[in-house]
Amino acid sequence: MSTSVLGRYVGHNSFIHKMDPRNKIFCLIALMVAVFISYPTWEMTFIIGGVLAAFIFALLMIARVRIIDLFKSLRVLWFFVLLLMIINVFMPPVNSEHVAFMIGKKAVYWEAIFQSLKIILRLVLMVSLTMLLTATTKPLDLTYGLEWYMTPLKLIKFPVHEIAMTISIALRFIPTLLDETERIMKAQSSRGVDFKHGKISSRLKAIVSLIIPLFISSFQRSEELADSMEARGYDPKAKRTRYRVLRFSLGDLASFILCSVFLAATIVISSFRWNLNTAHFIPWFILSLLLVLFYMIVVGLIAAVRRRHPRKV
Numbered sequence: 001m002s003t004s005v006l007g008r009y010v011g012h013n014s015f016i017h018k019m020d021p022r023n024k025i026f027c028l029i030a031l032m033v034a035v036f037i038s039y040p041t042w043e044m045t046f047i048i049g050g051v052l053a054a055f056i057f058a059l060l061m062i063a064r065v066r067i068i069d070l071f072k073s074l075r076v077l078w079f080f081v082l083l084l085m086i087i088n089v090f091m092p093p094v095n096s097e098h099v100a101f102m103i104g105k106k107a108v109y110w111e112a113i114f115q116s117l118k119i120i121l122r123l124v125l126m127v128s129l130t131m132l133l134t135a136t137t138k139p140l141d142l143t144y145g146l147e148w149y150m151t152p153l154k155l156i157k158f159p160v161h162e163i164a165m166t167i168s169i170a171l172r173f174i175p176t177l178l179d180e181t182e183r184i185m186k187a188q189s190s191r192g193v194d195f196k197h198g199k200i201s202s203r204l205k206a207i208v209s210l211i212i213p214l215f216i217s218s219f220q221r222s223e224e225l226a227d228s229m230e231a232r233g234y235d236p237k238a239k240r241t242r243y244r245v246l247r248f249s250l251g252d253l254a255s256f257i258l259c260s261v262f263l264a265a266t267i268v269i270s271s272f273r274w275n276l277n278t279a280h281f282i283p284w285f286i287l288s289l290l291l292v293l294f295y296m297i298v299v300g301l302i303a304a305v306r307r308r309h310p311r312k313v
Contacts, residue, residue, distance in 0.1 A: 008175035009138055015251060015299050016063040016136045021145035023252040028133050030259040031056070034266040035125045040273040042114045048266060049121045051289065055262075056128050058296050063136045074127055081120055088112040134171055143168040144246060162236045169225070177218065184213050251299075258295055261288075 011017070016024075035052060039045045060067065089108050096109035137145075146164040153160050193206045265288065268274070274281055 008135065010065065010135045012064045012136075014063050014136070016059060016132070018249075018251070019136075019255060020246055020248050020252045021137050021141040022148050022246060023248065023256055024133055024137055025142075025145045025149065027255055027259040028129050030263040031129055032126065034263050035122055035129070037266050037270045039266075039270055041275050042118075044269065044275055045114075045118055046121075047285075048269070049118070049125070051292075052125055053121070053128075055292060055296075056125060056132065059132055060128065062296075062299055063132060065132065065135050070128055070131060073131060074124065077123055077127070081116075081123070084119055085116045088116045134174075139168045139172045141244075141246075142171065144242070148246070159236070161240070165236065173218075173221070176221070177214070180217050180221075181210070181214055184210055184217070254295065254298075258292070262292075 031052065035049070039048060057067065060070065089103075089112055090106070092109045092112040093115050096111040098110040099107045100110045100113055101108055133142075143164045146167055147160055150158070150160040150164065188206070188209055193209055194202070276282070
């Protein structure tokens with residue numbers, strides 16, 4: 001399928017697709033840590049979050065992952081976002097002082113609004129990074145990358161390959177389960193089941209009529225996958241060879257350095273509690289933006305050249 005959802009690989013000839021999966025996993029972890037680091041002020045939180053969002057969305061565009069597919073993957077989070085907003089309105093953070101507006105006699109604080117926006121931003125960026133990894137990395141390459149990182153655990157007889165294969169299969173089955181859910185919902189709707197209207201009790205019964213076939217289908221697919229792997233002689237404890245040997249390129253090195261610098265910068269800002277009034281912060285921030293912009297332009301040019309002259313590059 002051409003559409004990209006969370007967990008589904010979409011093959012394109014982009015720079016990010018050609019990156020080493022080990023490097024992509026490291027960059028994912030580095031950017032994820034940068035997303036969840038706490039910053040001294042709300043201004044710094046949203047400035048760094050905005051830069052990260054622009055950088056990640058630019059990477060999604062370079063990888064040719066459609067933004068509309070990202071929002072489709074985020075649909076399941078809207079209910080939690082609304083619930084989060086309600087909780088923060090009625091249970092504001094400690095030391096909330098600045099009132100935004102009043103709902104009757106209940107005050108809604110700016111700190112509660114900013115807290116909700118920060119959590120929403122983190123959720124969106126987390127899903128975006130995960131989608132970028134799974135949409136540009138083949139499940140087998142992802143397995144190789146995870147297994148490489150867990151190699152030291154082999155010294156204590158830890159089942160590294162089995163764990164890596166399990167994680168890879170779980171990620172691979174996410175889009176399959178979503179497609180299966182959509183198929184069952186259409187089949188049940190054609191038989192008169194209404195998932196969107198009616199009382200809560202009737203809608204719960206409709207959900208039960210969806211969950212049971214989905215579980216049965218999932219177990220059947222798991223059994224078929226196990227039989228297929230066994231029929232092909234798969235032995236998790238046997239010594240395995242690889243058709244494709246992973247190699248670290250100059251592009252991987254540039255991405256590794258950029259993500260490492262980004263992570264180090266966010267840690268420094270958080271640890272030393274830098275803000276907009278800190279001396280030399282604005283010049284360094286502008287220089288960092290120019291470096292990121294330069295990196296994105298170079299990556300975009302390389303991707304354009306590879307698309308036009310695939311045999312010469």
